[in-house]
Amino acid sequence: MNKPFSQACENNHSPIGAVLTRLLSTSASVLELGSGTGQHAVWFAQQLPHLHWQTSDRMENHSGINQWLDESELDNIGAPIALDVSRDAWPTEPFDAVFSSNTAHIMAWPEVEIMFSRVAGTLSAGGLFCLYGPMKYSGVITEESNRAFDHRLKAHNPRQGIREFNDLDQLALTAGMSLLEDNAMPANNRLLVWQKL
Numbered sequence: 001m002n003k004p005f006s007q008a009c010e011n012n013h014s015p016i017g018a019v020l021t022r023l024l025s026t027s028a029s030v031l032e033l034g035s036g037t038g039q040h041a042v043w044f045a046q047q048l049p050h051l052h053w054q055t056s057d058r059m060e061n062h063s064g065i066n067q068w069l070d071e072s073e074l075d076n077i078g079a080p081i082a083l084d085v086s087r088d089a090w091p092t093e094p095f096d097a098v099f100s101s102n103t104a105h106i107m108a109w110p111e112v113e114i115m116f117s118r119v120a121g122t123l124s125a126g127g128l129f130c131l132y133g134p135m136k137y138s139g140v141i142t143e144e145s146n147r148a149f150d151h152r153l154k155a156h157n158p159r160q161g162i163r164e165f166n167d168l169d170q171l172a173l174t175a176g177m178s179l180l181e182d183n184a185m186p187a188n189n190r191l192l193v194w195q196k197l
């Protein structure tokens, strides 16, 4: 079987990696939610050799992630754990950071709610939740490309869609995390960072 490949991951790993390198210089462990192809994990684990990058996703993506991990021969990546945020048991050990890319608009809103609550429970004190993807601000998606993307998502599945920043920030506050950074990223994406209080 060919390795899964995402062109978007190839395009965005460098700018995301630059922010993570700045933010995670003293972190020892990261949990990635929805690792997808596994490309991000390999890139970021290479860029951040001082920390352990733990991949996770729904079971159907594990064989692809494992192909990327096996080929990388990196020893600071953990093989994927089965983690559907609303169905599976979360790891019990604390992580210094949680990273997730392009997941909040794919999950149904109740799953996003659970993700924020469980992320806060998984982070060590002062830990960071880094969430990458397109966002809506004050009810408006300003970029035409993101508006079209939002329409496609909702046509495919009405429970999906680009999320409102204020709603995500409220979930974070309720879960005991405060906004640290809102980074503008290429291709009309954002990299939001909350810190566990």
Ligand SMILES: C[S@@+](CC[C@H](N)C(=O)[O-])C[C@H]1O[C@@H](n2cnc3c(N)ncnc32)[C@H](O)[C@@H]1O
Residues within 6 Å of the ligand: 006, 008, 009, 033, 034, 035, 036, 037, 040, 057, 058, 061, 083, 084, 085, 086, 100, 101, 102, 103, 106, 107, 111
């Ligand atoms: C658009 S892909 C993004 C994959 C990768 N993070 C990236 O940026 O290329 C969405 C990912 O979210 C995962 N996902 C969707 N619903 C999920 C859930 N309830 N719990 C955990 N992961 C979920 C999918 O399995 C998939 O890997």
